[in-house]
Amino acid sequence: MTMKIQLASLLILFGFSLQAQDSDMPNDFLSKGFHKDRRGQLRAGLPPNSVAVFFANPVRNRANDVDYVYHQDPDFYYLTGYKEPDAVLFIFKDKQVAANGSSYNEILFVQPRNALREMWTGRRLGEKGTKDVLGFEQAFNNSEFKRYAVDFSKFDKVLFFDFKNDVRDNPRDSSDLYDLIEQFKVKVNYPEKKSVSLSVEPIKNNLDMKGLNDQMAKLRGIKTKDEIELIRNAVSISCLGQVEVMKAIKPGMSEREIQGIHEFVYKKYQAEDLGYPSIVGAGHNGCILHYIDNYKPSISSKELILMDLGAEFHGYTADITRTIPVNGKFSPEQKLIYELVLKAQEEAMKITKPGTPRSALTDTCRAVVNRGLLQLGIIKSGEKHLYFPHGVSHHIGLDVHDRGGPLLEENNTVTIEPGIYIPDNAACDKKWWGIAVRIEDDYLITKDGYEHLSKIAPRTVKEIEDMMKQPSVFDKFDLPDLKKVNEKSKSGN
Numbered sequence: 001m002t003m004k005i006q007l008a009s010l011l012i013l014f015g016f017s018l019q020a021q022d023s024d025m026p027n028d029f030l031s032k033g034f035h036k037d038r039r040g041q042l043r044a045g046l047p048p049n050s051v052a053v054f055f056a057n058p059v060r061n062r063a064n065d066v067d068y069v070y071h072q073d074p075d076f077y078y079l080t081g082y083k084e085p086d087a088v089l090f091i092f093k094d095k096q097v098a099a100n101g102s103s104y105n106e107i108l109f110v111q112p113r114n115a116l117r118e119m120w121t122g123r124r125l126g127e128k129g130t131k132d133v134l135g136f137e138q139a140f141n142n143s144e145f146k147r148y149a150v151d152f153s154k155f156d157k158v159l160f161f162d163f164k165n166d167v168r169d170n171p172r173d174s175s176d177l178y179d180l181i182e183q184f185k186v187k188v189n190y191p192e193k194k195s196v197s198l199s200v201e202p203i204k205n206n207l208d209m210k211g212l213n214d215q216m217a218k219l220r221g222i223k224t225k226d227e228i229e230l231i232r233n234a235v236s237i238s239c240l241g242q243v244e245v246m247k248a249i250k251p252g253m254s255e256r257e258i259q260g261i262h263e264f265v266y267k268k269y270q271a272e273d274l275g276y277p278s279i280v281g282a283g284h285n286g287c288i289l290h291y292i293d294n295y296k297p298s299i300s301s302k303e304l305i306l307m308d309l310g311a312e313f314h315g316y317t318a319d320i321t322r323t324i325p326v327n328g329k330f331s332p333e334q335k336l337i338y339e340l341v342l343k344a345q346e347e348a349m350k351i352t353k354p355g356t357p358r359s360a361l362t363d364t365c366r367a368v369v370n371r372g373l374l375q376l377g378i379i380k381s382g383e384k385h386l387y388f389p390h391g392v393s394h395h396i397g398l399d400v401h402d403r404g405g406p407l408l409e410e411n412n413t414v415t416i417e418p419g420i421y422i423p424d425n426a427a428c429d430k431k432w433w434g435i436a437v438r439i440e441d442d443y444l445i446t447k448d449g450y451e452h453l454s455k456i457a458p459r460t461v462k463e464i465e466d467m468m469k470q471p472s473v474f475d476k477f478d479l480p481d482l483k484k485v486n487e488k489s490k491s492g493n
């Protein structure tokens with residue numbers, strides 16, 4: 001379907017109004033109180049006489065008249081709950097006085113209701129919905145932004161994230177994100193010509209494009225109870241995907257098919273999205289750290305398969321990796337490498353508690369892996385990190401690599417993810433070639449340690465091999481041969 005039959009559709013739109021059906025919507029999203037509280041926390045941390053400004057994410061075009069599925073900017077979502085494009089939020093440190101004498105300390109401009117557009121692309125909250133559903137006292141259509149008269153020169157600081165300058169202008173909409181940014185630039189006297197140094201230095205006395213990074217990291221790094229419950233769902237769903245694949249996998253399946261089983265489980269549990277493109281790499285493909293082609297049509301019985309996937313549930317994502325033998329049993333070499341990675345993770349878990357720098361988790365894993373690879377004769381004395389080129393811990397939340405601080409704190413949610421990747425033709429005995437192992441788990445930092453959120457996904461050699469012996473619902477999922485289907489379709493029978 002294209003937009004070309006819009007005019008014909010107009011006739012049936014008179015009196016047409018899309019209303020949210022309560023029964024359509026899950027009721028366990030974050031509440032308006034959550035977002036309001038977050039805005040309050042941000043305001044409390046803002047410098048005196050300042051305003052923080054946030055823009056919604058742009059719509060991205062995929063090709064022709066098809067856009068990518070829209071995903072809100074996580075900071076914007078965190079502070080508002082608003083999931084639509086073409087919006088801008090202002091959070092003021094102090095009360096502002098409007099022309100009519102009323103006072104306010106936050107204001108949101110949103111895309112307007114539009115019955116025709118809503119018939120094509122879905123419901124919009126509009127000004128009224130933003131007030132009713134999201135609890136904003138001051139919400140306006142984005143077309144009002146041009147007339148919004150605030151003297152930004154009066155603030156000691158105007159904080160915002162610098163524009164990425166890759167936002168398209170929709171010529172049919174004079175209040176889209178492109179225009180909102182252009183109008184904002186005029187209002188704050190943002191210099192038109194940027195030089196390289198401007199991205200490092202504040203470009204005008206009161207424009208600050210760095211300060212929000214720390215402010216948002218402090219806030220978003222510490223998860224609230226409600227956020228932890230959403231992350232717990234995302235993690236459990238992702239673990240169940242790993243479990244189903246462990247039972248279903250067989251030599252000869254494709255990487256894509258394995259990916260499909262994980263993602264089917266996510267959908268079954270109403271996870272709306274993936275936190276990042278799924279990584280499913282058999283054998284040598286597992287050595288490509290962010291391998292997302294998942295193209296190998298037939299995985300071989302002697303290979304390991306590395307599966308790094310995370311469901312996104314109500315905006316929050318898991319990040320879990322399991323590596324398993326395609327035929328259900330680790331070879332002696334695979335087992336040695338696997339258990340070395342596991343040992344590295346277990347050692348890091350021993351120091352996982354508030355106060356530990358995340359970098360210490362990486363150092364601990366590297367020490368274990370370097371020692372182990374030396375003992376196995378895979379590296380020589382003095383060689384380091386040869387087959388382990390990444391750090392092992394990041395925050396998870398609304399982003400898979402979420403905002404948060406460098407030291408672990410209570411109510412952080414983080415990963416620990418050591419790995420060893422030995423590509424074909426590596427400078428070691430070829431019995432090790434094509435062995436790639438990553439083990440990645442998700443943890444909630446508690447008062448004096450951690451809760452292992454992803455522990456239901458089998459992790460030790462024995463747990464994995466035992467799980468892989470279990471029958472699978474997919475054993476009976478037998479689809480017809482595509483070539484035969486095509487022949488039948490061509491023959492007209």
Ligand code: GLY
Pocket residue numbers: 276308319400417440
């Ligand atoms: N899945 C990306 C990462 O593990 O950081």
Ligand code: MN
Pocket residue numbers: 319394415417440
């Ligand atoms: Mn990760």
Ligand code: MN
Pocket residue numbers: 308309319320321440
């Ligand atoms: Mn990962």
